Amino acid sequence: MNENPAPRRASLGLVLRHAHLRAAQLFTEELRPLGLENHHAGVLLHIGLLEMQTQRQLVDSMGVDKSAMVRTLDALEARGLVRREAHPTDRRAHAVVLTPAGQELLAQVEAAAERTDARATSCFTPEERELFHDLAAKFVRG
Amino acid sequence: MNENPAPRRASLGLVLRHAHLRAAQLFTEELRPLGLENHHAGVLLHIGLLEMQTQRQLVDSMGVDKSAMVRTLDALEARGLVRREAHPTDRRAHAVVLTPAGQELLAQVEAAAERTDARATSCFTPEERELFHDLAAKFVRG
DNA sequence: TATTGTTATACTCTATAACTATA
DNA sequence: TATAGTTATAGAGTATAACAATA
Numbered sequence: 001m002n003e004n005p006a007p008r009r010a011s012l013g014l015v016l017r018h019a020h021l022r023a024a025q026l027f028t029e030e031l032r033p034l035g036l037e038n039h040h041a042g043v044l045l046h047i048g049l050l051e052m053q054t055q056r057q058l059v060d061s062m063g064v065d066k067s068a069m070v071r072t073l074d075a076l077e078a079r080g081l082v083r084r085e086a087h088p089t090d091r092r093a094h095a096v097v098l099t100p101a102g103q104e105l106l107a108q109v110e111a112a113a114e115r116t117d118a119r120a121t122s123c124f125t126p127e128e129r130e131l132f133h134d135l136a137a138k139f140v141r142g
Numbered sequence: 143m144n145e146n147p148a149p150r151r152a153s154l155g156l157v158l159r160h161a162h163l164r165a166a167q168l169f170t171e172e173l174r175p176l177g178l179e180n181h182h183a184g185v186l187l188h189i190g191l192l193e194m195q196t197q198r199q200l201v202d203s204m205g206v207d208k209s210a211m212v213r214t215l216d217a218l219e220a221r222g223l224v225r226r227e228a229h230p231t232d233r234r235a236h237a238v239v240l241t242p243a244g245q246e247l248l249a250q251v252e253a254a255a256e257r258t259d260a261r262a263t264s265c266f267t268p269e270e271r272e273l274f275h276d277l278a279a280k281f282v283r284g
Numbered sequence: 285t286a287t288t289g290t291t292a293t294a295c296t297c298t299a300t301a302a303c304t305a306t307a
Numbered sequence: 308t309a310t311a312g313t314t315a316t317a318g319a320g321t322a323t324a325a326c327a328a329t330a
Contacts, residue, residue: 009275009279010187010191011258012259012262012263013162013165013168013169015278015279016158016278018282019158019162019282020158020162022281023155023158042156045152045153045156049152054289055288056287063160063163065321067289067290067321067323070291092288092328092330093287116155117155120281120284121281122284123280123284124277128277131273132278133151133154135266135277136158136161136274139161139274140161142164196311197311197312198312207297209299209300209312209314232307232310233305234305234312236312
């Protein structure tokens with residue numbers, strides 16, 4: 001009375017965990033020459049997505065804890081990659097912006113991310129690659 | 143001379159991070175009534191994928207550290223959900239198997255995972271859902 | 285009264301290495 | 308000599324709450 005004789009397929013959540021894990025491992029390799037950790041590079045990438053944003057916006061868009069963001073930005077600021085500036089309208093808030101050195105490094109991080117994506121999707125046809133990226137983005141938006 | 147005036151699209155790696163994050167959050171909600179953490183539920187799901195496996199196989203298939211696996215299995219064993227049995231041919235290895243209580247709870251975890259997948263993919267058509275799952279699985283295999 | 289960012293704290297996770305018992 | 312599992316330990320990350328300044 002085995003009603004499920006076929007090998008069970010891993011749930012989508014499990015598959016997505018492995019997918020992210022694999023991408024993160026490849027990214028770590030690409031990042032090694034830059035002397036950056038995944039987490040710091042991720043924050044730089046997120047800062048690069050918007051011209052200017054507060055720590056709060058960064059915390060929301062990355063889904064990390066705000067106290068963790070404080071420490072990460074402390075580290076990036078100590079390396080001269082980002083600056084916390086006065087927010088034009090809200091004196092509580094900090095505007096997080098890239099320094100010239102940060103912009104330069106960000107360009108390298110973006111190149112590393114592109115190389116990572118290319119390596120990670122080398123099993124795909126160009127059409128599959130686009131489709132997967134599109135569907136993943138739609139999935140994230142919910 | 144702006145050669146990239148369109149809003150930059152997040153790299154696939156970043157998107158996959160968010161995709162996994164979102165699925166994990168929904169899974170946490172579904173798991174709450176079961177009194178299980180994501181991590182422990184994930185190990186149960188992985189144990190459920192194969193009839194019998196060693197700790198080493200579990201470590202490899204999950205991509206976690208072996209010392210972390212020791213602690214997780216200690217916790218699951220203390221709750222009476224799994225047992226470490228003698229391996230039939232290798233006396234160094236432990237065969238990790240589910241207890242009856244573990245099998246019962248696994249069934250509930252699998253149901254929770256299915257509900258999670260359904261909620262997470264509610265923005266998709268059935269065709270997109272299948273396609274995304276298939277492409278993600280192919281991506282993982284590399 | 286709520287929000288932004290900071291600090292403090294305890295807890296968990298990770299990474300590393302050493303150790304044992306087997307192979 | 309290499310592998311499976313365990314233990315120990317230090318470092319990083321996470322979650323929580325409390326706090327000051329500002330809205």
